[in-house]
Amino acid sequence: MYRLLVVDDELFAIKGITQGIEWSDLQIESVMEAMDVDEAKQILGSERVDVLISDIEMPGENGLELLEWLQTHSPNTETIFLTGHANFSYAQRAIHLGSFDYVLKPVDHDQLKETVRKALELIREERELLDFHETYKMYYQQWTQQLPALVERFWQDVLAGRMPLSPQRLQASLDMYEIPLSLDGHILPVLISVEEWKEELSTRDEEIMEYALRKAAAEIILQEGPGAVIQDRGDYNLALIYLAPGESLDRTSIIARCKEYVQACNRYFYCSLSCYIGDEAQIGGLQQSLNRLLEMERSNLKLMNEVFLQQDVRGSADSMLPPPSFTDWLVLFEAGKKDELLTRIEEKLDSMQKEEVGQESLAAFFFGFMNMVYLFAHKKGLSVNEIFTAPEMMDMGAVTRSYHHLRTWATRVVNAAVETTGSKLKDVSAVIAKIQHYIQTHLNEELNREDLAALVYLNPAYVSRLFKKETGVSLSEYIQTVRMEQAKQLLAESNDKISSVAEAVGYSHFSHFAKLFKKITGITPQEYRKRFQEFVE
Incomplete structure (x- = not known):
């Protein structure tokens, strides 16, 4: 709906326009009147006016001066001037100042109504265009806010093999997500492996800290260069450094950045972590490069808070050490000899670390130890869920990632089992x-x-x-x-x-x-x- 204001110093001229023309069929809901410029300004200052019909010549301030005032105070109002033949130069000036149109006196009501209709059509088009721009602006802002997540999803799809690697498809995605990388450019991957949190964290707190680690990686490892830091769906963090065709990266510089990052995370985020720097690869070879980094991580059972170049960490042959005597350990466990049991565990793991046994031996230790705990719980009439209170306590991958993790886990399980046994059984009648x-x-x-x-x-x-x-x-x-x-x-x-x-x-x-x-x-x-x-x- 629209609002109309008629300004003229002649009352009969105003009434002829406001009452002599049927305005409702143009969706005009309000027709207002003013006898001079001052009264018009009062209305315009308090009401929205879509179309202004004004005489040019009036006592005091004239219509042209009102038009100049409108440009500052009500720029969206369209103005139609009324003028006589003798004042045609006024009309020309009005058009120059931005008036929509002018109508000659004496006013032809049909002509004036048609002029107003055209002005309303222009207003409607401008509003639609404005709405479009506002809508576009809103969605563009949302798109910009979501762009980091979309870039992360793109790389997740590439690394998982879900993204078609045809040049056309890749180029379209790079353009869409505004990734500053060409098809013949390279990516240097840096795997960020969180080895241990030095404080107990809830799942939510850990997610927040992981987010902080990625932000810090973007600042320290990427610095201001092109790249992205993502979390893959495999729950590992990865820094991707974009390289232009023919560009070579100073490895000494990237190693120094990673060392600075490791030290900062130790100091500010209370965690131990290592960085694994891969080989440069084009988009099609990124998945293979990452797999080699993950294999490096799995093979590293001893070193923490380090920076590794690809192939620095090599998996050693799995030594065939005799398995622990879990039967003897169970006897100590049942007898409540916690300190002696923990000493035996420490000695065995020290021996395994000295012999540099691999992942298979650590996994065998994990399952044998788990079976011992199940037997202990059964004989004590307990549920293992009362001992393994946190889901990660039964996650073999997390437990066997290093000797340190396995030692910490075994100690934690023994302490939890002894404590649970004491609290559950001491008062049983x-x-x-x-x-x-x-x-x-x-x-x-x-x-x-x-x-x-x-x-x-x-x-x-x-x-x-x-x-x-x-x-x-x-x-x-x-x-x-x-x-x-x-x-x-x-x-x-x-x-x-x-x-x-x-x-x-x-x-x-x-x-x-x-x-x-x-x-x-x-x-x-x-x-x-x-x-x-x-x-x-």
Whole structure:
């Protein structure tokens, strides 16, 4: 809807225009009147006016002076002047000052209405154009804000092999995401490997710190040169330095930058990390270059807070050391001899590090140690979930990335197990202990609350409440936990059929056992047996 203002010092001239013309069919919602320029300025200062119809010659300030005032105070208002033949020079000046049009007096109402219609059409077009520019501006700002994420997604797709590497497709993507790299240019990848956080961090805090590490890498490693620092979906951080065709990078300079970055991260972000500098590669060879860097990282089991050039770290042949005596360790574990057990673990890992054993030996240690902890938990009537309280405690990849990580993990697990055992079992009464022992020795039988209560001559409801109060879990949860731990032991230590294992722990229906096992462990019984027996034997 539009608003119209008519200015003339003759009342009958104003009324003839405001009342003698039907304006509603032009979507004009308001028609206002002013007898001189001062009154017009008051209206224009407080109301939106889309079209101004004004006489040029008026006492005091005239229409041309009002037009000059409009250019500053209401520039979006379109002006149509009324003028006589004798003052045609005024009309020319009005057009020069930006007036939309002029109409000669005496006014022809049809001609004036048509002129106003054209002015409104121009206003509508200008508004649509303005809306378009505002919309474009808004989306362009959003695009600009999202551009770093889009660039990161592009490189993720390239590294994962999801991006077609045809020249046309790559060039279109480089142009779209404003990546300053040509098809015959090269990229120097720098893998940033976070080896250890020196403080306990929640998942959210760790994500925030990883973001800070990437920002610092952009500032210190890239400096002001072209490139990007991304986090791949494999959760590693990668700095990509863009090189123009024929450009060579001073390796001494990039090594110095990476060393400065490592020191800064040690100081400000409380973490240990290393940088692995790869070989220059074009876009098509970037994935292969990165794979070599990841292999370097996997092969580095000892050194931390270092900067490596490709091939600096080489995987050594995996020495065949005798495995730890997990049976002897379990005896110490059950006897509560924590300090002696930790000493044995330290000695074994020192020996493995001295012999420079590789990833396979570290993985074998991990699975053998896990199996020992499962046996310990089973014999203590505990759930391993009470010991492995954090998901990363069961992540073999994170645990076996270095001797340091494996040593820290093993110590943490032993301490958690001893602490959990003490807190869970110190207050268990003789009644509950008897029930627990009965459950552990009769897993292949039907176990229900009524029979267990009869065993200790107590009311079933009271036994349920007492058991939950003293152990922290319900009877049914405890029975399920013990059965699953026993099943894991049988799967790891025997070659019995899985259906026989299910029956041995009280599950007559194999399918129910398999579904429950996978729900609790995340893997099938077959996968569990293969994984543990493969590494423990």
